[in-house]
Amino acid sequence: MGLRERKKEKTRLAILDAALELFLEQGYESTTVEQIAGAVDVSPRTFFRYFTSKDHLVLWFHDQSEEILLETMAARPPDEPPFTALMHALRAMLADIEDATPQEHERFLKLRRILDENPRLIGQSVARGTETERRLAEVVAARRGVRADEDQLSHLIVAFAMSTMRVGFECPRSDGSLPEITGRMAESIELAERSLRPGWDA
């Protein structure tokens, strides 16, 4: 990996960390891009080269999660029922969070606090989720041997799976610790598995 790429990754994280810090200090809305850029000695224009929007800062983890979801789905045996495969993918995502560095844990928890305080951002996060759903629906449809355009069930399977993740993530009455959050998510996954009729996704 060249110096250029290392430098880029460094600024990307510097911007992200500075932004999270400012958001927690003075709130999301009242923090401007100019301030964030200023905190890491970068021009506002450059900020937008790293993150396409201010919201994108907060959706960062979402993008990472999507990657893991898609990778895991690709790796699961093709004859496995799609919803089961999706639940495995969710658990893989969970494991990835747990196995991350303390620094990344820190970011994850800060982000979660910001999300809690700004319902609008949760909405944005869900909004981005629709694109993920579309892609996952393609994968599920392929597994089921149908076209995604023509099969509502494929969409329903994915939508239920994503709902499960979201419910776990919103994580009611949390003290904000990482084990509690991941615990809730695991809980939510089990709940969903128990709620559905065996073989419904076949």
Added chain:
Amino acid sequence: MGLRERKKEKTRLAILDAALELFLEQGYESTTVEQIAGAVDVSPRTFFRYFTSKDHLVLWFHDQSEEILLETMAARPPDEPPFTALMHALRAMLADIEDATPQEHERFLKLRRILDENPRLIGQSVARGTETERRLAEVVAARRGVRADEDQLSHLIVAFAMSTMRVGFECPRSDGSLPEITGRMAESIELAERSLRPGWDA
């Protein structure tokens, strides 16, 4: 109803119709608030007094639907299983769309075409849905005799119900006619009812 309120409702609809027309003609992004306001001889500032944002134009029907959902839920017998009640609410929403005036049908179909062409807006629509989900979760939790903060299942029930609606609404391979759309939504509701284990939401 006084002249003032009638006039207000008239401008609100005039703005909405002009906007939908412009969006279909030249696309959502490339239509400015100034244009919309100009088309109905209103200042841009006034536009924002009727719709809090450009996006809000498109989320208009969402707000209406939420109202019906909440009203129906309040009217359903309290001992009915929550998911069943929610499915009834969805059907009530459907009926409301079908029973509307031709003019309102027109708006609904235009809106849907715009949504189809702008995935970002679907996201926004879903984003607004999270607030609806929160309110519905309160209602469901009350039915189940628990606190919404402490019960993941209440959230899961609502999330599954809203997913069902969305999947029906996205309506793959549609020719765009109203009967087809409502048909797909009904289909989706039945699919969901068949997929869940009896008594899962008790």
Added chain:
DNA sequence: ACCTTCCTGTCACAGTGTGACAGAAGTCAT
């Protein structure tokens, strides 16, 4: 060193959304 490629800052700009204020229009008395 050289040339190429990519990154960055500066400038200019379009567009969304908001606060403040003055004036017009609607409302409701007498």
Added chain:
DNA sequence: ATGACTTCTGTCACACTGTGACAGGAAGGT
């Protein structure tokens, strides 16, 4: 009708987000 009263509207000024264009500088390979 005429008055006072409330509510809506337009104008002006403004902060902020996000983008296109261009010039200079840093990193890459030769």
